[in-house]
Amino acid sequence: MQRMSSFSSPMLLEVLEHVPVGMILLSPEGDILAANGRFLDMVDWSEEELDGVRFPQIIYSSDEPVVSSFIDRLARGEAHQAGLLVRAARKDGSIAWWRLWGFSRGAEVLLGVFDITDQKVTEEHLRKEREEAIRSVQSKSRFLANMSHEIRTPLHTILGMTELLEDTRLDEEQRDYVQQIRFSGEALLALINDILDYSKIEAGKLPMEIIDFDLYEVVEQAVGMVSLQAHKKHLEVVVDIGEEVPRRVKGDPLRIRQILVNLANNAVKFTEKGHVFCRVQLVQQRKGVAWVAFTVEDTGIGIPENKKHRLFRVFSQIDESTTRRFGGTGLGLAISKSLVEMMKGEIGVRSREGEGSSFWFLLPLPIVESYEPPVSLGEVGSLLLVEDYPLTRRVLHRYLQRYFPHIDDASTGAEALRKMRERAERGEIYDLVLVDLTLPGMDGWQFASEVNADRSINDTRMVLMSPMGEGAEAKMKLLKWFDAYLAKPVRKDDLYRTVARVVNEEMELEGVEAEGPEGGEERPADAGNYLILVAEDHIVNQELFFTILSRLGYRVELAGNGKEAVEKGLALKPDLIFMDVQMPEMNGYDAARVLREHGYEGPVIAVTASAFREDRERALAAGMSDFLPKPFKKKDLLPVLQKWLSDTKRDGPAPESASTETVPVEKVGEEDLFDLTGAREAFMDDMDVLSNVIDRFFERLPQQFGRIEEALSRQDAETVRTEAHGIKGGSWNLSMKLLGDLAAEMETAAKEGDISRCKQLFPRLKQGFVRTKEYVERSLSPQHS
DSSP: OOSSTTOOOHHHHHHHHHSSSEEEEEOTTOBEEEEOHHHHHHHTOOHHHHTTOBHHHHBOGGGHHHHHHHHHHHHTTSOSEEEEEEEEEOTTSOEEEEEEEEEEETTEEEEEEEEOHHHHHHHHHHHHHHHHHHHHHHHHHHHHHHHHHHHHHHHHHHHHHHHHHHTSOOOHHHHHHHHHHHHHHHHHHHHHHHHHHHHHHHHTOOOOOOEEEEHHHHHHHHHHHHHHHHHHTTOEEEEEEOTTSOSEEEEOHHHHHHHHHHHHHHHHHTOSSSEEEEEEEEEEEETTEEEEEEEEEEOSSOOOGGGGGGTTSTTOOSOHHHHHHHOOOSHHHHHHHHHHHHTTOEEEEEEOTTSOEEEEEEEEEEEEEOOOOSOOOOOOOEEEEEOSOHHHHHHHHHHHTTTOSEEEEESSHHHHHHHHHHHHHTTOOOSEEEEESSOSSSOHHHHHHHHHHOTTTTTSOEEEEEETTOHHHHHHHHHHHOSEEEEESOOHHHHHHHHHHHHTTOOOGGGSOOOOTTSOOOOOTTGGGOEEEEEOOOHHHHHHHHHHHHHTTOEEEEESSHHHHHHHHHHHOOSEEEEESSOSSSOHHHHHHHHHHTTOOSOEEEEEOOOOHHHHHHHHHTTOOEEEESSOOHHHHHHHHHHHHSHHHHTSSOOTTSOOOOOOTTSOOHHHHOOHHHHHHHTTTOHHHHHHHHHHHHHHHHHHHHHHHHHHHTTOHHHHHHHHHHHHHHHHHTTOHHHHHHHHHHHHHHHTTOHHHHHHHHHHHHHHHHHHHHHHHHHHGGGOO
């Protein structure tokens, strides 16, 4: 066999012989007619050894058919040139990776052969390294999940026992020691949560939701979560949401709230006097997307210019003394930065040492609905705003300009009294007076006392604004001197609704509920009628449960493992079971499943220290009714007991075995969509708890629908039944009869394996959800006050 002598052009022959690429000439059948020196080096064969060899024979066996087809197409002129990646067998038996480029030359084929073995080896090495890194991260994530449970279990005991200890008779020194233990335990719990979040972000396992949500509510709730601590330091807390900011947007409300809480917590932590100010503004609106800027400003210690680069790093503080003085790890800002970037946004800071800081982040949020005030009042006349802090006064002034064409300001009670009396001398009174509780010199109560004693002005309608944490005293005194009460930081809609009620004389004083510091921890009168089974293997945790529940008056039975829980649950038929999910003999999930299979219909509450959403879903899938996270305190148990052991609950939806007749979506009354009265009774008239539970229920439903749709496509009746069961229970517990009935019908069909019927019901279930959600939102809207 000649090397390349078949080419008549000496110049072309010289080029082909010396190019750094293997060149071979093939017959239409794939016989090697000629080869250059580079190709011979690549295969480590001599010319004699290649004589009579067909090119496909050199190729790795599984790639041989592809190469034969490739040569045939070139030889027939179907392609003038084409490329192909194949594996080849070297003389020593090793595998080489070649990239082929073919050219048709009459009836013959000229192939260029590029050896890319080194490149493929490198790629394979990087692929294995990446897989190993992923496995390592996943292993770390699993380790952290397990460790979180192990750490949270004793931490739960520490915090729970500390709370019980605080209820005993202690002198001041002892109480201070106990409070320090509780504070340290809560700080450790917050650190565990941050580490778990950052681990999920690193592993790419932190889920991001895209759902409709109320942006105003998310912002105000986030700031409200840190307000109590801020007010303890006598800081002013202010929220300012621009009029142009859309009300409802699409995004992940949980993560936006988490970022705001992180930034606001830092602001409170590093500020000793002054204010914490959260401002939300619309930067631009384009093609249905609002670019919204969130800013959290404080008047704290500020950040030196040469230390700013250390912000947003993991476990980084601006210096070691900061950590010692203020605590923290720096994880909060690192998590916030990661979350903002996951949402395609930007984050940054403006600060000068000694002059405070202003952290900001910018997010693109698709617009669902613009802002409209919850009430229509018109221009009612004059208002006196009695507020000493200029920033708060400025924000409230701008909010109230919508309704009041004339607004007077006063920074002290004495100044406000003077303005009210001057107006009375002209035969006029203010339509409304808004009064801050914490005024200098004369506080809100003293001011109200002066007004009440002056007949010329005591007909004036007044609203008290009190910092969060002063609510019990404010509401107690509200019935005597004030027409309404607002918590600070003032929420925009709360302000508008309260003003409208007071000005229109629709405010009934007895409608304002008294709220004790623990939200009603009185011992239930009928507690002795209920038997509660506590399934918990840890002896200290058993004692903690027993102490809390027995002090509340409930009868308590203990089980030390899952098997014992099943035996006692079926034998004693308790009214409620608290089920620890990780126990010896049989875990809580399996125990709950066995109880349900044997007919136990009472509520089973999953108790776990795990922080992962999957565990919640697993609990619901096992037939558990609710979820109690560890560590918990006595006040965390009370809503669970009230929800599941109330008379309303017992007279509520029928058990699963009862027949259910689906109400057609087209022919339902409003009570079938949502019975607000029944829901309020079930939640002991706690509208905040009810609203939060409904929000979480509605946020979870689209995911459940997705799982049902996927299960229907693969004929998975069991998954359909599980998801429908969860929707049914949640709907009925929230007095949403129609949605629960539809889910119950789908559950029955799935139990019978009737996938066809399930597919028919699925659109009706989704339509029922849409109608229910719309009606619930309308029903709850006037209740948020």
